[in-house]
Amino acid sequence: MIELALIGIGTGNPDHVTAQAIEAMNAADLIMIPVKGPEKTELAELRRTLLTTYLKNPETRVVEFDLPVRDAVTTSYGATVADWHGAIAEAWETVISDTLDPGTPGRVALLIWGDPMLYDSSLRIAGILGRRIPLRPRVIPGITAIQALCAAHAIPLNEVGAPVVISTGRQLRDHGWPDGAETVVVMLDGECSFRTLEPEGIHIWWGGCVSMPQERLVAGALSDVGAKIVAVREELRARNGWVMDIYLLRRMSRKP
Template sequence: MVELILIGIGTGSPDHLTLQATAEIAAADLILIPLKGADKSDLAGLRRNICAAHAGPQARIAEFDLPRRDARDTDYRHGVDRWHDAIADSWEATIRAHLPGLSGRVALLVWGDPSLYDSSLRIARRLSARLPLRLRVIPGITAIQALCAAHAIPLNAIAAPVLITTGRQLRDHGWPPGADRIVVMLDGDSSFQALDPQGVTIWWGAFLAMPEQILRHGPLAATGPEIVAARASARAAHGWIMDIYLLERG
């Protein structure tokens, strides 16, 4: 039996690791590290540092190239399904190559938390049809928590809901009805530019909890262009960027 453990590792700071996470890393027989290309080598480096600090002497570290989603696929959902299938193929091949007898604990270090806008759980379910698999999840600090902590703000207004959405949804459908506060994730296009900025406040953060962390806060009309410029500059400097923002209307 393969025990696959998805371990949330937070948004970049080694201090984000929980005691439960470090214990699971120490007990793992095989730790998978995805490689996302030279422009995102920092992410693999962070995982390597975590393994160096916490992995046990029995652990094998196996790196593999993460398949890329075909951006030419005009059917978004179909393209994502094909991408997830390819990633599951990579997981399976790496486990079979590095886990003798297909028996032991396999750890995958997941950015943030595996439950929030991350596909690891969906990919793991694909893998369960191919291997004798038991799945466990170790929660991690989310980008939402890190954003609110960095700005020292609560997530919600008193007795008010918060809606979590994506840049694609914001760009295609506008401000979601029924919510005055929204958290926007996975936005590579600064989709807040499509909104009427009047009366909207933004709290934005990139590289949260990392030494490169960048924060901006203020009225969207004035702060939005600053964020677009800062985002472009940071992406050019690092080759990649992870960011998230909270918007409040009224």
């Protein structure tokens, strides 16, 4: 039986790594680091930095592997993602079988951006892998990008007694503003999909590389700051080779 620890590491800021996460890193026999393309090199380096800071167990092996690239959507988005998840599960299985002694229990860990329960595929991929080898997943929660964004702007996530919709850029582009929502948090958006909305009455709180040294924050009426966010995002991407961003939209009867 392999124990697979999915360790939430927040935004990658070492200060956001919990004591439970550090304990799980040092309990692992194997820590896998995915590498995917030139623009992901710095993301792998952030993981290496965390391990340099917190991994003190000399017996823990750290192995990097090429993360399969998702194919372009040709039939359906769901089918394309399912095929991609299957390829990642196969890559995990290869690393585990090549590194650990066959037939013996082992502890394997992956460092997951944010928290594994929120817009991350690791738990689904672990489910696929569990159909191939004896596997017991374990989740170590981390600070989510939503928490980091609200903290950075010093704002509440929700209005008093009101619900919040957490969605993606694709959903916002394809379906517009969610029915009945006052507050929408948008993740996984590489296209600044807020530009597809009629901006009147909408306030936005945006963050790029939140909680990292290169953090940039922009907030204001969407009609006033939308173009600025697009420019700042492009600047961050050009400077770092990558950018992780998130934003909160709220329909306002008055400015905050």
